[in-house]
Amino acid sequence: MLVLAVAVPFFGAVLVWAWRDRAFAHWIGAGAAALALAAVAVLPVGRGGGDWVSVGGSLSGGWWHEVEFAWAPSLYLDFSLAVDGVSWPLALLTALLGLLCCLHNALGAERRTAAALQVPPPGAATGGRPRRRLRAVNVRGRAAGDASEVPGIPSPVLTSLLLAVQFASTLVFFADDLILFFIAFESVLLPMWAIIRRYGDPAARRRAAAKFALFTVGGSLIMATGLFVAVADTGTADLGAIIVAGGVDPGISLLVFTLLAIGFAVKAPLWPLHSWLPDAHTAAPTAGSVLLAGVLLKLGTYGLIRVAGGIAPHGAADAAPVLAVLAVLGILVAGLVCLSLPELKRLIAYSSVGHMGFVVLAFATGTEAGIRAALFGNLAHGLITPLLFFLAGALKARAHTGLLGSLGGLRLAAPVFAGLLGFAAFASLGLPGLAGFWGEAFTVYAAAERGGAWLALAAAAAFGAFLAAAYLLRMLRRVSHGPLVPATSGIGDTSTAELVVWSPLVAGTLLLGLMPGPLLDLFGEGLL
Amino acid sequence: MQVQLIDHVAMLPLYLAAGAAVLALFAGRFAKACMMSGLGASAVAALWVSGGEDRATFAVGEWHSYVADDAAMGAAALFAGLSVLVAAVSGRQSGEYWFLLAVSAAGGITLAGARDLITLIVALETLTVPLYVLVTKPGRDGAEAGVTFLIASIASSATALMGAAFLYAAAGTVHLEGLAAGLADAAPGFVAAGAALLLGGLAFKLAAAPLHAWAPLVLERAPLAVATYLASASKLGGAVAIVWVVYFGLATDAGASTGIVVAALSVASIVVGNLGALVQRRTVPLLAWSGIAHAGYTLAPLAIVATTAGRGDTAAAASAALTYAVFFVLLEAGAFAALTAVRESGEGGPITELTGLWRSAPLPASVFLFAVIGLAGLPPALAGTFAKVAVLEVLASSAVWLAAIVAAGSILGLAYYLPLARTVLLGRGPATAKGRSAIAVAAIGLALLAVTLAPQLVLDFTAISH
Numbered sequence: 001m002l003v004l005a006v007a008v009p010f011f012g013a014v015l016v017w018a019w020r021d022r023a024f025a026h027w028i029g030a031g032a033a034a035l036a037l038a039a040v041a042v043l044p045v046g047r048g049g050g051d052w053v054s055v056g057g058s059l060s061g062g063w064w065h066e067v068e069f070a071w072a073p074s075l076y077l078d079f080s081l082a083v084d085g086v087s088w089p090l091a092l093l094t095a096l097l098g099l100l101c102c103l104h105n106a107l108g109a110e111r112r113t114a115a116a117l118q119v120p121p122p123g124a125a126t127g128g129r130p131r132r133r134l135r136a137v138n139v140r141g142r143a144a145g146d147a148s149e150v151p152g153i154p155s156p157v158l159t160s161l162l163l164a165v166q167f168a169s170t171l172v173f174f175a176d177d178l179i180l181f182f183i184a185f186e187s188v189l190l191p192m193w194a195i196i197r198r199y200g201d202p203a204a205r206r207r208a209a210a211k212f213a214l215f216t217v218g219g220s221l222i223m224a225t226g227l228f229v230a231v232a233d234t235g236t237a238d239l240g241a242i243i244v245a246g247g248v249d250p251g252i253s254l255l256v257f258t259l260l261a262i263g264f265a266v267k268a269p270l271w272p273l274h275s276w277l278p279d280a281h282t283a284a285p286t287a288g289s290v291l292l293a294g295v296l297l298k299l300g301t302y303g304l305i306r307v308a309g310g311i312a313p314h315g316a317a318d319a320a321p322v323l324a325v326l327a328v329l330g331i332l333v334a335g336l337v338c339l340s341l342p343e344l345k346r347l348i349a350y351s352s353v354g355h356m357g358f359v360v361l362a363f364a365t366g367t368e369a370g371i372r373a374a375l376f377g378n379l380a381h382g383l384i385t386p387l388l389f390f391l392a393g394a395l396k397a398r399a400h401t402g403l404l405g406s407l408g409g410l411r412l413a414a415p416v417f418a419g420l421l422g423f424a425a426f427a428s429l430g431l432p433g434l435a436g437f438w439g440e441a442f443t444v445y446a447a448a449e450r451g452g453a454w455l456a457l458a459a460a461a462a463f464g465a466f467l468a469a470a471y472l473l474r475m476l477r478r479v480s481h482g483p484l485v486p487a488t489s490g491i492g493d494t495s496t497a498e499l500v501v502w503s504p505l506v507a508g509t510l511l512l513g514l515m516p517g518p519l520l521d522l523f524g525e526g527l528l
Numbered sequence: 529m530q531v532q533l534i535d536h537v538a539m540l541p542l543y544l545a546a547g548a549a550v551l552a553l554f555a556g557r558f559a560k561a562c563m564m565s566g567l568g569a570s571a572v573a574a575l576w577v578s579g580g581e582d583r584a585t586f587a588v589g590e591w592h593s594y595v596a597d598d599a600a601m602g603a604a605a606l607f608a609g610l611s612v613l614v615a616a617v618s619g620r621q622s623g624e625y626w627f628l629l630a631v632s633a634a635g636g637i638t639l640a641g642a643r644d645l646i647t648l649i650v651a652l653e654t655l656t657v658p659l660y661v662l663v664t665k666p667g668r669d670g671a672e673a674g675v676t677f678l679i680a681s682i683a684s685s686a687t688a689l690m691g692a693a694f695l696y697a698a699a700g701t702v703h704l705e706g707l708a709a710g711l712a713d714a715a716p717g718f719v720a721a722g723a724a725l726l727l728g729g730l731a732f733k734l735a736a737a738p739l740h741a742w743a744p745l746v747l748e749r750a751p752l753a754v755a756t757y758l759a760s761a762s763k764l765g766g767a768v769a770i771v772w773v774v775y776f777g778l779a780t781d782a783g784a785s786t787g788i789v790v791a792a793l794s795v796a797s798i799v800v801g802n803l804g805a806l807v808q809r810r811t812v813p814l815l816a817w818s819g820i821a822h823a824g825y826t827l828a829p830l831a832i833v834a835t836t837a838g839r840g841d842t843a844a845a846a847s848a849a850l851t852y853a854v855f856f857v858l859l860e861a862g863a864f865a866a867l868t869a870v871r872e873s874g875e876g877g878p879i880t881e882l883t884g885l886w887r888s889a890p891l892p893a894s895v896f897l898f899a900v901i902g903l904a905g906l907p908p909a910l911a912g913t914f915a916k917v918a919v920l921e922v923l924a925s926s927a928v929w930l931a932a933i934v935a936a937g938s939i940l941g942l943a944y945y946l947p948l949a950r951t952v953l954l955g956r957g958p959a960t961a962k963g964r965s966a967i968a969v970a971a972i973g974l975a976l977l978a979v980t981l982a983p984q985l986v987l988d989f990t991a992i993s994h
Contacts, residue, residue, distance in 0.1 A: 074984070075987065186905075214942060218939045228921045229925060231921065232925030
């Protein structure tokens with residue numbers, strides 16, 4: 001099942017790419033994503049007991065499932081996969097978002113092909129059509145730019161790239177071998193670069209894609225150096241075994257942790273290494289932003305918590321104050337920047353920096369409550385922010401602008417849409433009862449619990465949460481309330497297709513918000 | 529005096545390659561077929577020999593001049609295979625062409641087995657001298673390339689010979705194993721000078737800085753098929769020579785000075801190569817400059833001999849360097865072979881002329897893309913990633929600063945590799961580019977795919993044991 005969960009998106013990507021000229025290519029992609037989701041979803045069946053015993057350098061028990069094939073033993077590279085309570089929820093999230101993105105792409109493509117046959121009346125008020133018009137404009141812009149797309153023909157290649165990202169990310173979450181982890185981590189780069197470079201906003205995509213690629217490769221190579229130092233020290237690349245054995249030698253622990261943390265901080269992103277993120281998010285197409293926020297940022301935090309914290313616990317403890325201060329600075333800076341940002345997508349992107357700041361702060365506390373809060377906040381962010389990006393993408397497609405100044409009155413034009421936007425915004429600002437609350441509340445709690453200077457950090461983080469409330473409410477006031485403006489007048493409400501794509505995220509947000517217990521128990525079983 | 533028995537089985541790959549050269553000279557219109565089949569047989573023979581026990585011959589006491597162990601025979605097979613590839617993409621040429629190419633390949637095979645300085649340098653000259661003729665196309669550009677290559681090569685040979693002479697004077701022997709034992713008592717400054725001169729001269733073949741300037745110029749002006757050879761087999765020759773000299777000869781007693789020399793060569797190459805490649809607008813010079821950077825990555829692991837005392841670590845470093853060299857020349861060979869196949873004019877041209885290659889010639893374009901992404905070290909072209917992992921694994925444990933330089937160089941590499949890949953992939957170019965030599969391109973593509981899926985194939989051969 002583990003292999004299946006990884007292999008299905010890969011072969012899905014290959015198949016979609018091979019049949020990219022056929023009309024059914026999108027649905028192969030969606031089908032592959034659905035299969036992958038099913039494969040991940042059944043992983044808890046028949047899981048092991050959670051007793052972590054190390055026997056002769058290799059691990060027995062503990063993992064729910066594991067598979068291992070030798071690949072290149074002289075490089076310490078084994079194709080070994082494993083899953084436990086920490087990685088499974090993230091893999092499930094990845095599979096879910098992958099499916100939703102493929103569906104989003106497939107449904108959008110359907111509408112566009114239908115529209116190529118029947119020319120729509122201008123200003124048509126039904127759900128998907130204005131979006132398709134904008135896409136058509138984009139496509140034409142692309143055609144002028146590098147003559148790669150025929151106008152009106154949807155691109156299954158995007159679906160294929162999305163599946164490739166999903167494949168690589170799932171591999172990162174399941175990798176039990178540090179070298180495999182590194183390779184999977186790097187594999188994410190090219191498809192994501194291609195998504196931004198080829199399907200992004202024509203004005204900004206070039207710079208954004210280059211920046212994304214350079215930052216990410218820089219981060220992952222620094223991380224790789226840290227991994228190799230750890231491998232050379234312990235003599236094995238088996239992640240689980242290293243963690244159970246207590247990590248690397250305390251003497252080099254701080255070096256390893258610093259290298260790893262810089263690498264993951266780029267991906268997470270932690271202030272001040274975040275500057276690629278707003279550009280990449282703003283330029284990327286909707287599905288790309290969703291995967292960036294929901295999956296790629298999780299790679300960074302997962303790596304930080306599981307890999308960096310796991311193999312260099314002493315270094316993590318030593319570096320915790322620095323990490324915490326950076327995280328809090330990130331929260332505050334993101335909050336202040338968001339207060340003045342004029343653009344919707346960029347605002348959501350920057351808010352991610354703040355949320356990830358909470359996750360890193362929670363991790364930095366090093367307490368059990370803190371780490372659980374970090375994992376929980378991580379997952380909650382992975383549900384809420386993609387929802388926000390879906391909504392922002394749909395709104396931008398309808399209104400042809402993402403500028404807060406030229407939006408308004410969405411409440412009147414599209415009540416359901418405005419309601420969803422409000423829901424997502426409230427979830428994001430951490431309203432109790434929704435998923436965002438637990439992670440942030442327990443972060444502040446965990447930080448305050450450590451006392452001393454941490455109390456100040458906790459207070460600053462709490463103030464950051466207040467800033468988040470302020471900028472999200474400002475966003476809502478500008479977008480949903482106020483009188484109708486030309487941009488929003490006559491735009492359509494949500495279509496059924498959109499509701500289908502968005503509803504799992506809404507449901508997930510509610511579920512995590514109302515019943516955080518089971519998930520926290522899962523984390524408790526995991527190997528940290 | 530006792531007459532020594534020569535182990536003819538160990539020499540078999542060399543006999544076959546030399547025989548192929550002679551046959552090609554006299555076979556007239558069958559020269560190409562003779563040369564390709566002869567070198568193919570040589571490659572098979574090398575693999576067969578490596579399958580058996582390690583052999584060695586031409587002994588002086590315990591020291592051998594010619595050794596046929598796994599690493600040597602793997603390198604020999606690679607030399608022969610790359611020569612066959614170059615022959616396959618060369619198209620129609622006169623009989624001498626095949627003769628010269630086969631002679632050069634024979635030089636490479638000798639080099640792989642060489643374990644004393646004289647054999648090593650003679651082999652390297654045998655590898656290089658035929659290329660003086662091959663790089664020279666008729667016309668002004670060709671003459672410029674030929675003369676540049678000639679002068680640079682002779683200057684570097686003289687440097688290397690001077691270094692070899694110093695080392696001989698210091699140790700009293702030219703056998704690499706003898707050097708390992710004999711340098712301990714020599715004057716350190718003398719040994720350091722010898723090592724610096726020898727390695728600097730050998731680095732010419734690898735196109736490592738500071739003797740790198742010939743590479744972009746010659747590669748750009750030479751016929752593309754010959755450029756393929758220069759960028760792959762010829763560089764492999766340089767890498768093998770340096771690895772042999774450093775590991776078998778210098779690491780034990782001249783480790784400190786050797787390590788410093790190699791580190792300097794490596795860092796200079798990485799910096800110069802990457803910066804040079806950033807400003808290139810033409811395909812071949814871009815690959816040539818980036819090749820200089822790759823020469824730096826190849827040398828980087830050897831630099832740790834300066835600090836390591838144990839033989840085991842040195843072996844790991846030498847293996848990593850050889851591994852990187854093998855992956856790198858395979859990728860270069862893929863890129864150049866694909867380029868040769870699509871460029872009818874026989875020259876690289878500006879990068880923009882590759883626009884839309886993906887649509888007009890999918891097979892060469894995909895091999896080219898795979899090679900370029902591999903050179904950038906990114907998945908899915910894992911061949912390049914494995915090479916990078918091998919180097920970083922060695923460096924991370926003993927020279928983190930050098931690992932950081934290698935990493936920074938790779939990041940810079942993305943800045944020119946990604947646009948190159950994008951140009952090939954996107955756009956709609958003139959549909960004139962027809963892929964020729966489809967079999968050869970497919971073969972190198974399959975070889976790259978094979979080492980991507982099963983890197984252990986390469987790693988088994990490059991694991992140097994004493």
